[in-house]
Amino acid sequence: VNNAADMNVHPPRRPTMRDVASAAGVSLKTVSRVVNVEDGVSGELVARVERAVQALGYRPDERARNLRQGDARPASIGFAMVDVANPFFSAILRGLEAVAHEHDCLLLSGSSDGDPDRQDQLIESFISRRVDGLVVVPSGDQLGPIAAEMLHGTPVVFLDCEPREQQADIVRSDHFGGAIDITRHLLSRGHTKIGFLGDDPSIFSAGLRLDGFRKTIAEAGLRVQDDWILTGHFNPNEWRTKVTQWLEAVEERPTALVTAQNFVTIGAVQALHDLDLHHTTALVGFDDVPLSDVVEPGISVLPQQPGRLGRRAGKLLFQRLDGFDGPPVREIIESPIIERGSGEIAFTPG
Amino acid sequence: VNNAADMNVHPPRRPTMRDVASAAGVSLKTVSRVVNVEDGVSGELVARVERAVQALGYRPDERARNLRQGDARPASIGFAMVDVANPFFSAILRGLEAVAHEHDCLLLSGSSDGDPDRQDQLIESFISRRVDGLVVVPSGDQLGPIAAEMLHGTPVVFLDCEPREQQADIVRSDHFGGAIDITRHLLSRGHTKIGFLGDDPSIFSAGLRLDGFRKTIAEAGLRVQDDWILTGHFNPNEWRTKVTQWLEAVEERPTALVTAQNFVTIGAVQALHDLDLHHTTALVGFDDVPLSDVVEPGISVLPQQPGRLGRRAGKLLFQRLDGFDGPPVREIIESPIIERGSGEIAFTPG
DNA sequence: CTGAAAGCGCTTACAG
DNA sequence: CTGAAAGCGCTTACAG
Numbered sequence: 001v002n003n004a005a006d007m008n009v010h011p012p013r014r015p016t017m018r019d020v021a022s023a024a025g026v027s028l029k030t031v032s033r034v035v036n037v038e039d040g041v042s043g044e045l046v047a048r049v050e051r052a053v054q055a056l057g058y059r060p061d062e063r064a065r066n067l068r069q070g071d072a073r074p075a076s077i078g079f080a081m082v083d084v085a086n087p088f089f090s091a092i093l094r095g096l097e098a099v100a101h102e103h104d105c106l107l108l109s110g111s112s113d114g115d116p117d118r119q120d121q122l123i124e125s126f127i128s129r130r131v132d133g134l135v136v137v138p139s140g141d142q143l144g145p146i147a148a149e150m151l152h153g154t155p156v157v158f159l160d161c162e163p164r165e166q167q168a169d170i171v172r173s174d175h176f177g178g179a180i181d182i183t184r185h186l187l188s189r190g191h192t193k194i195g196f197l198g199d200d201p202s203i204f205s206a207g208l209r210l211d212g213f214r215k216t217i218a219e220a221g222l223r224v225q226d227d228w229i230l231t232g233h234f235n236p237n238e239w240r241t242k243v244t245q246w247l248e249a250v251e252e253r254p255t256a257l258v259t260a261q262n263f264v265t266i267g268a269v270q271a272l273h274d275l276d277l278h279h280t281t282a283l284v285g286f287d288d289v290p291l292s293d294v295v296e297p298g299i300s301v302l303p304q305q306p307g308r309l310g311r312r313a314g315k316l317l318f319q320r321l322d323g324f325d326g327p328p329v330r331e332i333i334e335s336p337i338i339e340r341g342s343g344e345i346a347f348t349p350g
Numbered sequence: 351v352n353n354a355a356d357m358n359v360h361p362p363r364r365p366t367m368r369d370v371a372s373a374a375g376v377s378l379k380t381v382s383r384v385v386n387v388e389d390g391v392s393g394e395l396v397a398r399v400e401r402a403v404q405a406l407g408y409r410p411d412e413r414a415r416n417l418r419q420g421d422a423r424p425a426s427i428g429f430a431m432v433d434v435a436n437p438f439f440s441a442i443l444r445g446l447e448a449v450a451h452e453h454d455c456l457l458l459s460g461s462s463d464g465d466p467d468r469q470d471q472l473i474e475s476f477i478s479r480r481v482d483g484l485v486v487v488p489s490g491d492q493l494g495p496i497a498a499e500m501l502h503g504t505p506v507v508f509l510d511c512e513p514r515e516q517q518a519d520i521v522r523s524d525h526f527g528g529a530i531d532i533t534r535h536l537l538s539r540g541h542t543k544i545g546f547l548g549d550d551p552s553i554f555s556a557g558l559r560l561d562g563f564r565k566t567i568a569e570a571g572l573r574v575q576d577d578w579i580l581t582g583h584f585n586p587n588e589w590r591t592k593v594t595q596w597l598e599a600v601e602e603r604p605t606a607l608v609t610a611q612n613f614v615t616i617g618a619v620q621a622l623h624d625l626d627l628h629h630t631t632a633l634v635g636f637d638d639v640p641l642s643d644v645v646e647p648g649i650s651v652l653p654q655q656p657g658r659l660g661r662r663a664g665k666l667l668f669q670r671l672d673g674f675d676g677p678p679v680r681e682i683i684e685s686p687i688i689e690r691g692s693g694e695i696a697f698t699p700g
Numbered sequence: 701c702t703g704a705a706a707g708c709g710c711t712t713a714c715a716g
Numbered sequence: 717c718t719g720a721a722a723g724c725g726c727t728t729a730c731a732g
Contacts, residue, residue: 014502016709027719032711040717057498062478063413064709068724072711084447085657090440097434097461106475108458111447125456128412148407152364236640266640273644290586290616291641294623307435366725377703382727390701414725418708422727 015056024052035060066130074321076106077133078126080119082203083111085235088262088287088306089137092159095310096135103318105132114200114233116140123149133317135159140202155320157313161204167328169316171309174334175205178302179212182258182284185300185337187220190347191256191282195228197243197268198260206231209260209286228254239267244274255281255347262287269299269342284343293340300343303335365406374402385410416480424671426456427483428476430469432553433461435585438612438637438656439487442509445660446485453668455482464550464583466490473499483667485509490552505670507663511554512680519666519679521659525555527684528652529562532608532634535650535687537570540697541606541632545578547593547618548610556581559610559636578604589617594624605631605697612637619649619692634693643690650693653685 021031026045033041034049041049052058066075079096081089093109100107108126112119119139126134127149134156136146143163150156150168160172186194196213199206210229217224230246247253257272259265265285272278284300292299316329337343371381376395383391384399391399402408416425429446431439443459450457458476462469469489476484477499484506486496493513500506500518510522536544546563549556560579567574580596597603607622609615615635622628634650642649666679687693 012502018709028710029712029719030717033718036711042717045718059474059478061417061480061709062475063417063480064724065711066724067411067413067417067709067726068711083444084434084440085437085444087435087437087440090434090437090443093440094433094435094461101460106458106479107460108456110451110457111444124409125412128409129456130411130413152362269641270644289641290639291619291645294620295641295644296646368725378726379703380701383702386727392701395702411725414708415727416708417710417725418727 015058017058017060019056020049020052020058023056024048074103074105074132074318076108076129076131077135077317078123078129078131079107079109079135080122080126081109081111081137082114082139084109085111086263088304091306092137092310092313095307095312096314097310099311099314099318105318112139114139114203116142116144116202120144127154133157133321135313135317137161138163138204141204155317157317157320159309159313162330169313169320169329171312171316171329171331172333173205173304173309174332175208176212177334178286179209179258179260180216181337182286182302182343183213183216185284185343186256186258186282187216189256189282189344191254192220192222192347193228193252193254194256194258195230195254196258196260197230197239197264198258199264200231200233206260209258213258225252227251234263234267236263236266236270239264240270240274241267243268243271247271247275247277256345257281257283259283259285261285262289265289265299265301269295278342280345280348282343282345282347284337288338297342297345298340300337300340302337305333305335309333365408367408367410369406370399370402370408373406374398424453424455424482424668426458426479426481427485427667428473428479428481429457429459429485430472430476431459431461431487432464432489434459435461436613438654441656442487442660442663445657445662446664447660449661449664449668455668462489464489464553466492466494466552470494477504483507483671485663485667487511488513488554491554505667507667507670509659509663517678519663519670521663521666521679521681522683523555523654523659524682524684525558526562528636529559529608529610530566531687532636532652532693533563533566535634535693536606536608536632537566539606539632539694541604542570542572542697543578543602543604544572544606544608545580545604546608546610547580547589547614548608549614550581550583556610559608563608563610575602577601584613584617586613586616586620589614590620590624591617593618593621597621597625597627606695607631607633609633609635611635612639615639615649615651619645628692630695630698632693632695632697634687638688647692647695648690650687650690652687655683655685659683 017028017031021028030045031049034046077100084090097107110122112122116139123145133154137159138161146156157169162170198209201207201210214224227250257268259268266289272281286302288301288303289299367378367381371378380395381399384396427450434440447457460472462472466489473495483504487509488511496506507519512520548559551557551560564574577600607618609618616639622631636652638651638653639649
């Protein structure tokens with residue numbers, strides 16, 4: 001009782017279940033029962049333990065609990081994405097968060113910045129924390145540590161992509177079909193010189209969108225010109241600069257643009273305005289963008305539904321964690337183009 | 351060697367350090383040494399252990415390691431915010447993520463949606479995982495479980511707010527001063543009927559911004575009219591509707607608006623366009639918004655620097671975790687207004 | 701250079 | 717209804 005000197009050492013030791021037990025004069029197991037609201041403890045002991053918990057400010061250590069519990073109830077899931085600063089991903093994250101919260105489960109997340117190595121690190125850090133499940137929007141087409149982890153029975157939902165040779169649940173948009181729709185939309189307005197601006201094609205969705213573009217251009221009997229294709233991983237301001245430089249330098253300037261992602265769309269619209277080309281150059285983008293109906297002309301887009309993607313992926317994951325054992329689910333979400341003006345600018349010769 | 355039946359049981363048991371030890375014919379401790387790249391192990395044993403690790407696909411359990419290690423190296427930090435779907439917060443998160451990654455540390459995060467109870471749950475779930483530090487943008491002015499946790503020596507950085515009666519590191523924007531600047535900016539253009547649209551004032555930053563607005567209006571000898579103040583927690587579309595209804599219903603319509611947050615700005619700009627008031631109603635917002643220089647008129651804003659806030663908060667937190675023991679740091683970041691047109695619309699009588 | 705024992709904070713499986 | 721023992725997967729502190 002006279003260890004005041006000890007008690008005042010800087011970070012006062014955090015009370016453990018053992019401390020609560022001795023303070024309440026009961027066994028460890030009794031404290032465990034009370035803390036976990038198991039029944040079969042007399043009212044008096046419950047009260048005594050609860051008083052001790054209060055007095056000491058005891059909080060159970062979830063790591064220790066989880067360590068012994070093994071595969072009781074999902075305690076945490078992990079989400080690996082490209083860049084949380086992109087609203088597309090943060091909206092997915094928000095959807096996942098909501099589902100995880102409903103299941104009283106912690107959500108770990110991180111951005112890979114499109115770097116496959118960084119992604120592998122992320123996934124490994126999730127795995128080393130023994131997450132109960134994973135949702136992944138992969139960078140690159142390597143599965144890295146994911147495949148091995150699936151062998152251990154960890155359910156994985158792939159978002160916005162479709163890994164080869166891997167049986168797993170998938171939720172994604174129709175990138176290929178969407179790119180075809182957008183490209184046809186521009187072709188039907190008379191454009192023959194169409195540029196494509198997008199993420200690095202090593203990202204699954206970006207690659208498929210580029211494929212859809214190429215295929216549609218070729219099918220229209222046009223040639224795909226490589227200097228009309230610009231890809232990379234940039235933020236809106238960087239895209240603005242890139243696109244401006246490109247439009248100024250390109251030998252023959254396209255009369256229409258496909259922008260394959262929200263940051264690209266924002267940068268490209270700004271670049272067109274900077275060069276005063278916004279009323280003559282058609283543009284349709286993937287992803288909706290804030291204020292796109294207020295800009296002149298309005299920005300035509302094929303919107304994704306990131307919040308819905310996130311919630312759906314979360315639902316599927318928890319279904320698996322709940323024991324669902326059916327064949328892999330594969331959901332492909334299509335969306336129609338929203339016409340706001342920029343995509344309906346017709347080609348005018350000369 | 352003949353337990354094939356056992357091996358095929360559905361989720362094959364994850365190999366532990368003990369499995370590696372027996373496969374390599376060494377002790378637990380030797381495996382631990384190799385896995386943690388401690389020296390003092392003969393080349394031959396290192397090779398044998400590494401072979402076994404490979405063969406079994408062994409991955410250390412970070413929870414168990416962390417449990418025994420106690421306060422060795424920061425393993426994880428937590429970030430509680432209002433809403434990750436808001437780019438302001440996701441940009442902060444991205445900044446924090448970068449710093450956490452530099453320190454090889456896991457970042458946990460979650461959204462409270464402005465609900466203090468939800469925030470307490472979040473913080474408690476972080477604490478029960480024994481995060482080594484916290485970064486918090488609080489909802490409401492209660493510290494909930496944070497204060498108790500700080501007593502245990504867990505460093506906390508408060509972001510974008512300033513809790514009363516709590517010694518802690520703080521990084522935030524100058525909400526009060528910013529609101530004064532914005533309001534004066536509009537007053538100096540001749541406006542006397544100025545509306546304020548913002549987050550629920552129970553959120554620290556929102557409250558301070560409203561205070562700054564009120565004070566400046568009063569100092570100008572004007573009366574603060576309650577029906578010119580609209581607050582709440584909505585997304586851009588909801589704000590668009592709210593603002594439209596409000597502008598249509600309000601007895602005397604303001605000629606200028608202060609929008610205290612990015613989602614509000616987006617919704618309000620859309621509402622002004624919907625009602626064709628955008629060329630006559632002045633508007634200055636907190637936070638920058640995509641495409642704000644492309645809209646007509648351009649949207650004047652007092653930009654925050656969320657990425658910088660996040661990185662700065664992360665740096666401070668890891669400084670504390672590194673043992674820095676100085677007095678609380680208090681950084682207040684000021685920004686100038688970016689004039690793009692909407693804020694410079696002068697009041698025209700009649 | 702290598703290892704056997706004890707412990708981190710909790711839960712499981714079993715006794716009484 | 718209550719508890720003593722063993723264990724989760726690792727590390728620390730100590731021997732040899």
